[in-house]
Amino acid sequence: MKEMDPDEILRRNVRVLSEPTEAERMMTPPGVSPLPSVEALRELTELVKAVVFPDFFDRRRSCRSLRPAVVAVNLERVYAILSREIINGFQFDRHTTCDDAHARSSALALRFIDMLPEIKRVLYTDVQAMYDNDPAVDDYGEIILSYPVVQAMVCYRVAHALLGLGIPALPRIITELAHSQTGIDINPGAVIGEYFAIDHGTGVVIGQTCVIGNHVTLYQGVTLGARNFTLDSQGHPVNTPRHPILEDNVTVYSNSSILGRITVGHDSVIGGNVWLTHSVPPGSRILQRAAVEEK
Numbered sequence: 698m699k700e701m702d703p704d705e706i707l708r709r710n711v712r713v714l715s716e717p718t719e720a721e722r723m724m725t726p727p728g729v730s731p732l733p734s735v736e737a738l739r740e741l742t743e744l745v746k747a748v749v750f751p752d753f754f755d756r757r758r759s760c761r762s763l764r765p766a767v768v769a770v771n772l773e774r775v776y777a778i779l780s781r782e783i784i785n786g787f788q789f790d791r792h793t794t795c796d797d798a799h800a801r802s803s804a805l806a807l808r809f810i811d812m813l814p815e816i817k818r819v820l821y822t823d824v825q826a827m828y829d830n831d832p833a834v835d836d837y838g839e840i841i842l843s844y845p846v847v848q849a850m851v852c853y854r855v856a857h858a859l860l861g862l863g864i865p866a867l868p869r870i871i872t873e874l875a876h877s878q879t880g881i882d883i884n885p886g887a888v889i890g891e892y893f894a895i896d897h898g899t900g901v902v903i904g905q906t907c908v909i910g911n912h913v914t915l916y917q918g919v920t921l922g923a924r925n926f927t928l929d930s931q932g933h934p935v936n937t938p939r940h941p942i943l944e945d946n947v948t949v950y951s952n953s954s955i956l957g958r959i960t961v962g963h964d965s966v967i968g969g970n971v972w973l974t975h976s977v978p979p980g981s982r983i984l985q986r987a988a989v990e991e992k
Contacts, residue, residue: 825892826893890912921955
């Protein structure tokens, strides 16, 4: 067998891999690099956590009198990261030029920072909801430090705010960071009210056009998904409302799938392992049929 020449193999593959393919031309944004940094966005969400829960995730705070200084440092870093990453994210918007992105990035980053007090308020309602729904927890701090729903909801509420500001790419990257870390998949386009609880969390999926009211609780493995898609003339899916609406005070137990643009009325309970594809009125109790034991 002829001995392989490492230099020749390396040179050949450098040449081949450096030449843009048709698929690469189709998938790469038309702008110039750099593209958004996943690591920078991970740091952004950790900074937001430190600002929202200052006693838990920032070890620089040695006494309460220093909290304003620590928050100021973290917010300055949030502003710097977000201003830069907004510019990079706008490369996915084919209607925005590089000059437009630079001109808008600072103002959008500041608008996001102005939204942080409300994001903080709502996140504390989510922590309260977990405390109220889980008899296994004894302290709010235990939830904040260890429950995956906190990480998922910080990322979701940050991403949803950025999406509302019209910033492309960054929201989905942020929620997918939480998805990979927690197993909770929440599309940033979903609308989720206050006092939202996910117990255990692994395998929960919440689709893009879901609308969820206040005081809603989901258990592990719940899917709020689409039943089917509307296609355009080229056969591509059209982004129309296709996910469920859950009104206030709804509880959905583990491994249930609620599919399509249907409404689950307020104060309803959906039992475990239910497959639901039709709307149900307020106060409903939808349960799986009792198992039949064969003799």
